[in-house]
Amino acid sequence: MNDKQIRALIDQLAKYDFIHAQIKIDDFELSLDRDQLASGSNQTVEQAVKTINSPMIGVFHANEQPMKVGTLVTDNTVVGQIESMKLFNDVTASITGKVVAILCDDGEAVQFDQPLFKVAQGVAD
Amino acid sequence: MFKKVLIANRGEVACRIIRACRQLNIATVAVYSTADRDALFVHQADEAYCIGPANAKKSYLNREAVLMAGIIANVDAIHPGYGFLSEDALFAKMCAQCDITWLGPTADLIELMGNKAAARKFAASRGIAIIPGTFVLNDLDHAKQAAKKIGYPLLIKASQGGGGKGIRLVNNVAQLQAQLAIARQEAGSSFANNEIYLEKVLQSARHIEVQVIGDQAGNIQVLGDRDCTLQTRRQKVIEESPATFITQAQRRELVQMVHQLLDNCNYQGLGTIEFLFNQDRFYFLEMNTRLQVEHGVTETTTGLDIVLLQLQLAANDARLPDYIPSNEGVAIECRLTLTTPTQVNQLKMFNFPATMRVDTGYQAGDFIPPFYDSLLAKMIVSAPTRSKAINKMNSALAQVRIDGVQSNLSQLQSIIASDWYQSNQFLVTTLDARITTNESTAKKGNLD
The missing domain is CATH 3.30.1490.20 (ATP-grasp fold, A domain)
Structure with a gap:
């Protein structure tokens, strides 16, 4: 690992919300500690939070195992269904991250582009 | 009467329908695309639902999305306005399947008149002269x-x-x-x-059309005629009501032709039958099975609110007028349109004199979305005679203040002020011919 690579790695890590990280790549070992209070200014965390919006107007139906705060999602995760004219349409996350807020209830009518979930981007696996 | 009506349209016509509903204490539901989030009609409606993105195919033309909004809002009826789904037979059928009243004629009649070749055949079969x-x-x-x-x-x-x-x-x-x-x-x-x-091609034609309305039993009544001869690229620019240059005998002939075409058809709701008038004869052009953009001139001269009447008739809450409402005076409408859209089209100033009836979906400060039609406002004046109406329009146009967008205001002013317009000597081809001549003169001027 050269300086440039290490710097790039730290840049990448800056996006994640962690207190302690230990990274080992071959001979290279890096250990980072962050003070929880001082860690990642609120602004960076805010920027990384995105919403999953409804692709159509209809009635939202939660999965059998409803999404919860903390559920991890990837691009193809089905986060629920929208019923429109008796057709059920899967809603996929189209984002990788961790659900941080549920914005709609099972059976609730939703409009096109209405936010359904808040997801902190990148906190997966 | 209906309790709640969904308006499957946007802009000025959505505002127009909301106004009629308010008078009848009907709650209104607007549907809108993401490009119209801040539009006037969205604010005016009692409820509003975003149904899709800016692209009309995915929003205003999206039958399932519009209907789903109607189901969620639990409406009794859908008014389609003009354009978009207003002449979509399938959508009319889908409304009926969802137990929502479609404010227009039956799907069969929409389909028949929507197919212009079939409509010609139908008119001919009823003994109407076709082009x-x-x-x-x-x-x-x-x-x-x-x-x-x-x-x-x-x-x-x-x-x-x-x-x-x-x-x-x-x-x-x-x-x-x-x-x-x-x-x-x-x-x-x-x-x-x-x-x-x-x-x-009828070389010396004028465009004359007749407004009709049908009740739930399929009886129709003529509500007057309009002259919509002034067009550019086949789009109407200035409309008048009534068509002042036809004789009373010719007017009777028109009414008779309309009844010949539509009696015993079970026609319900508003409709317009368009004719070309060429060498003293009327030829059937097409029929529009919906509310038309220029209905305001008919309202101004008849004193009727035809959208209100349409709602009342559809709810079986009123009777068809027994006679053709008398045309009092002459009304002229100018369509104010966006001409050359720029990157940002914001109406910085948008003021009209009180002498005009103005139907618009915009107000000062609005951004004009580039995705839909170019109509900014319909400006209507009326007076006891055509020449008085022209004078009134002339001075009213001079008081219109519009800034921030490119419009056809100066073109409208020069038409209204022209001798050929004032003397009622023009044909459907006149405006295009004049524009072409002006352009070539202007080009020559540049070369010189």
Whole structure:
């Protein structure tokens, strides 16, 4: 690992919300500690939070195992269904991250582009 | 009476329908695209639902999305306005299947009149004069033979076109041969139906149309006529009510033709039958099975609120007028449109004098979304005579203040002030011919 690579790695890590990280790549070992209070200014965390919006107007139906705060999602995760004219349409996350807020209830009518979930981007696996 | 009506449209016509609903204490539901989030009609409606993105195909033309909004909001009826789904027979059927009243005629009649070749055939079968031409063409040979009989110049028209769309002009057999395949292909891609037919160009025609309304029993009443001759690229620019240059005998003939066409058809709701008036004869052009943009001039001269009447008739809450409402005075409408859209089109100033009736979906400060039609406002004045109405329009236009967008205001002013307009001496081709002449003079001027 050269300086440039290490710097790039730290840049990448800056996006994640962690207190302690230990990274080992071959001979290279890096250990980072962050003070929880001082860690990642609120602004960076805010920027990384995105919403999953409804692709159509209809009635939202939660999965059998409803999404919860903390559920991890990837691009193809089905986060629920929208019923429109008796057709059920899967809603996929189209984002990788961790659900941080549920914005709609099972059976609730939703409009096109209405936010359904808040997801902190990148906190997966 | 209906309790709640969904308006499947946007802009000025949505505002217009909301106004009529308010008078009848009907709650209103607007549906809108993401481009119209801040639009006036969205704020005016009692409830509003975002149904799709800016692209009209995915929002205002999205039948399922519009209907789903109606189901969620639990509406009794849907008013389609004009354009978008207003002449969509399938959508009318879908509304009925969802137990929502469709404010318009039955799907069968929408389909019949929507297919312009079929409508010609129907009119002819009822003894109405149609413009010389053909029904649906089979092949090039058929077209050539028919063209020889009818004579050039001719229009190739798409059966599913109408409203000035899907039309190509041909002056000779070579052009016919060259354009036919293109026209067919274009019709197929634009209207999902490649049927085309021929119609003779009537060289000295005026465009006259008749407003009708039908009750739930299918009885119809004529509500007056309009002169919509002034057009550019087949789009209306200035409309008048009544058509002042036809005689009372000709007016009676028009009314009789309309009854001949629509009696015992079970026609319900508003409709407009368009004719070309050429060498003292009326020829059926097409019928629009919906509320029309220029209905305001008819309202101004008849004193009727025809959207209100339409709602009342559809709810069986009123009776059809027993006689044709008398046309009092003359009304003129100018369509104020956006001409050359720029990157950002924000109405910085948008003021009209009180002497005009102004139907608009915008207010000062609004951004004009680039995705839809270019209509900014309809400006209507009326007076006891045509010349008085012209004078009134002339001075009213001078007081219109619009800034931030490019509009056709100066073009409207010069038409209203012109001798040829004031003397009522113009044809459907006049405006286009004058624009072409002006452009070529302007070009010459530049070269010199």
